[in-house]
Amino acid sequence: MTTMTSEQTYAPRPSWLARTENWLDEKGKGAWIAAMVLGFIFFWPVGLALLAYMIWSKRMFTGKSCARRGKARMMTTRSTGNSAFDAYKADTLRRLEEEQHNFEAFLERLRDAKDKAEFDQFMDERAKRSDGDTAEA
DSSP: OOOOOTTOOOOOOOOHHHHHHHHHHHHOHHHHHHHHHHHHHHOHHHHHHHHHHHHHTTOSSOSSOHHHHHHHHHHHHSOOSOHHHHHHHHHHHHHHHHHHHHHHHHHHHHHHHHHHHHHHHHHHHHHHHHHHHHHHO
16 A cells, blocks of 8 residues: 655546547647547537537637647646746746737727728718619619
């Protein structure tokens, strides 16, 4: 019988769902798509649930592979043991996440402005057509 010493720590084992997600992430986007297709073949609600999850978690539309994203996520949470560097890393990551959020917000405003411009152009053309129709009558 083995006993735990004070230096040993107990890390809870992730759930089967988390282990499956990590395994699929390691295999890449193709594995996610294969799992989704198999889900549709064997029991369509599973395939639909996987498709919804892939869209919700943005796994479907990223240019990077899931495996690289998973490894990057693990690297950001691991401590190096150097508290000054860990503080610097945490501050840099926080700043980068804030910049990413600001950039995504900028892109959203840009898309909204483009949509509004296209809609305004459509309404102007429609108004011109209806003015032309009433002038002919």
